[in-house]
Amino acid sequence: MLPRTTADHPTPPASGNAGAGEFVTSVGAASTRGHPSPSLGSSPSAYRPVAAVEWQTLAVAGAIYLGFGLATWFHEALPAWLLLPLGAYLVAWQSSLQHEVVHGHPTRLPWLNRLLVLPSLWLWLPYERYRDGHLQHHRDEQLTDPLLDPESYYVAPERWRALPAPLRGLYRLRNCLLGRLLLGPLFALWRFYRGELALWARGRFDLSVWLLHALGVGLVLTWAMAVCGMTFGGYLLFFALPGLGLSLVRSFLEHRAVPEVGERTAVVEAAWPWALLFLNNNLHAVHHARPGLPWYRLPAAYEAERARWLAGNGGYLFKGYGEVFARFLLRQKERPLHPGGLIVSPLAQRPPAVVRSQDPLKAPTSY
Numbered sequence: 001m002l003p004r005t006t007a008d009h010p011t012p013p014a015s016g017n018a019g020a021g022e023f024v025t026s027v028g029a030a031s032t033r034g035h036p037s038p039s040l041g042s043s044p045s046a047y048r049p050v051a052a053v054e055w056q057t058l059a060v061a062g063a064i065y066l067g068f069g070l071a072t073w074f075h076e077a078l079p080a081w082l083l084l085p086l087g088a089y090l091v092a093w094q095s096s097l098q099h100e101v102v103h104g105h106p107t108r109l110p111w112l113n114r115l116l117v118l119p120s121l122w123l124w125l126p127y128e129r130y131r132d133g134h135l136q137h138h139r140d141e142q143l144t145d146p147l148l149d150p151e152s153y154y155v156a157p158e159r160w161r162a163l164p165a166p167l168r169g170l171y172r173l174r175n176c177l178l179g180r181l182l183l184g185p186l187f188a189l190w191r192f193y194r195g196e197l198a199l200w201a202r203g204r205f206d207l208s209v210w211l212l213h214a215l216g217v218g219l220v221l222t223w224a225m226a227v228c229g230m231t232f233g234g235y236l237l238f239f240a241l242p243g244l245g246l247s248l249v250r251s252f253l254e255h256r257a258v259p260e261v262g263e264r265t266a267v268v269e270a271a272w273p274w275a276l277l278f279l280n281n282n283l284h285a286v287h288h289a290r291p292g293l294p295w296y297r298l299p300a301a302y303e304a305e306r307a308r309w310l311a312g313n314g315g316y317l318f319k320g321y322g323e324v325f326a327r328f329l330l331r332q333k334e335r336p337l338h339p340g341g342l343i344v345s346p347l348a349q350r351p352p353a354v355v356r357s358q359d360p361l362k363a364p365t366s367y
Contacts, residue, residue, distance in 0.1 A: 052107065052108055053106065053107050054105055054106035054107070054294055054296075055106075056106075056294070056295075056296045057097070057100055057105050057106030057294065057295070057296075058106055058116075060093075060097060060279070061097055061106075061116050064090055064093050064094050064097060065119070067086075067090050068090045068091075068094075068121060069223070071083065071086050071087055071090060071239075072223065072224045072228040072230060072239075073227075073228050075228060075229075075230055075234070075238070076229070080238070083238050084237075084238050084242055085242075087238040087239035087242060087243065088238075088239070088242035088243045088245070088246045089243075089246065089277060090121065090239070090243070091121045091122050091239050091240060091242070091243020091244070091246075091247075092243045092244075092246040092247040092277060093276075093277055094117065094119075094121045094122070094243075095122065095243070095244075095247045096247075096250075096277065096278050096279040096281060096295075097116070097117055097279070098117045098127060098130060099134070099279065099281060100279060100294070100295055101113045101114065101116060101117050101127075101131075102130070102131045102134050102135065103291055103292060104292065105294050105295075106294075114127070118212075118215065118216045118219065119216050119219045119220050120213060120216035120217045120220055121220055121239065121240070121243065122239075122240045122243050122244050122247075123217050123220065123221075123236075123240045124188075124189055124192070124240070124244065125188075125192060126209050126210060126212070126213035127212075127213070127216070128206075128209045128212070128213075129192070129196075129209065133150035133151065134150075134151065136149075136150050137149055137150055137151040138288065138291055140261050140264075140265075140288055141261055143255055143261065143264045143265065143288075144255050144256065144257040144264055144338065145338070145340070146159070146338050151251070151255075152255075152338075153174075153175075153251075153336070154257055154336060154337070154338035155171060155336045155337055155338060156338055157337060157338065157340075160336070160337045160338075168336075170183065171336040172332055172335075172336060174187060174336070175332040175333055175334065175335070175336055176328055176329065176330055176331055176332050176333070177249070177252055177324065177325060177328045177329045177330075177333075178329050178330060180245075180248045180249070180252050181245045181246070181248065181249070182245065184244070184245055184248040185241050185244040185245050185248070188244065188248075221235070224239075246277075249321065249324075250278045250281060250282060252324065252328070252333070253266055253268075253318070253324065253328070253333050254266045254268075254282075254284040255284075256316065256334070257338055257339050257340065258314070260314065262285075262312050262313055262314070263312075263313050263314030263316060264313075264316075265284050265285040265288045265313055265316065266284050266285065266313070266316045266317070266318065267282070267283055267284065267285050267286070267302070267309065267310065267313060267316065267317050267318070268282040268283075268284070268317075268318045268320065268321065268324065269282075269317070269318070269319055269320055270282040270320055270321055271320055271321075271322075274320070274321045275299075279295035280295045280296070280298040280299055281295070281298075282321075283298045283299065283302045285309055285312065285313040285316070286298050286301055286302050286309060289312075
């Protein structure tokens with residue numbers, strides 16, 4: 001189970017100097033010395049909030065739903081150039097709230113936390129599917145592995161070799177920020193529902209998950225369409241799809257495939273609009289080392305020992321999302337091909353570790 005972390009200023013991970021030979025399998029078996037990876041339970045009850053009720057997080061939830069209600073109610077009066085970024089921000093902001101709920105916030109009552117994110121503003125992904133995939137993603141020794149990490153954006157070498165050239169081109173385009181914003185939502189929908197259809201074909205349809213999701217979607221669409229008079233296409237265009245695209249800005253470069261586990265996770269020192277949007281999850285190295293820490297304590301934990309955090313993640317730092325956009329809007333951040341197995345060192349002569357493939361019946365949930 002994950003530790004019940006309550007410290008304001010946790011000790012960051014120590015840096016390591018693993019050689020490339022510790023990254024020798026085709027999908028990335030690696031040293032775990034650089035990043036303490038907790039033994040992960042599959043239930044969000046493994047996490048406990050710092051306080052019985054975290055009012056900061058409840059205030060965020062109130063702001064999201066109040067803003068959403070106003071934006072949809074006045075959608076006809078708002079110009080498109082204002083409605084689009086406003087709708088995208090609110091939907092992406094709720095995805096960050098879902099992330100807090102996955103980690104056991106803002107109360108000690110899981111049912112109440114789940115109720116807080118019952119409305120599905122972006123429509124596409126059942127919360128329970130996201131929760132299960134994200135908790136699996138927190139097995140840090142598996143980070144970026146395309147067969148083991150449900151939130152990996154890399155492609156395994158054998159799959160890459162089998163892809164037709166046009167699809168390889170789309171993967172490359174998705175690895176620049178503009179491509180992630182425009183194509184990322186389509187990739188996410190395709191990947192998730194392809195996996196779900198495989199589950200259903202094998203008789204693994206989780207009725208309770210989809211009934212709860214249908215209730216959440218129904219609440220949103222009833223309000224937006226029946227009460228506020230939006231069309232379904234208008235809601236997709238101004239809220240759901242751009243909100244998903246905006247949420248992908250955070251995950252665009254938060255992990256990289258390198259041998260040392262602690263150096264796989266980024267820090268982006270974001271200004272307040274971005275930091276608030278992502279609920280400080282841009283300080284991603286801190287979050288992975290201390291996943292139970294609530295969003296409003298992450299900045300203090302980072303600032304208290306900034307140098308040590310950056311030593312622990314190998315200096316994988318960006319000064320803000322302005323830098324991210326400037327560097328990668330039209331340029332790939334890296335190749336989509338996972339580099340595991342392509343790194344040559346003397347240790348590569350030893351027998352590779354046995355790679356446990358991700359359950360083929362579990363739908364990936366990366367977004």
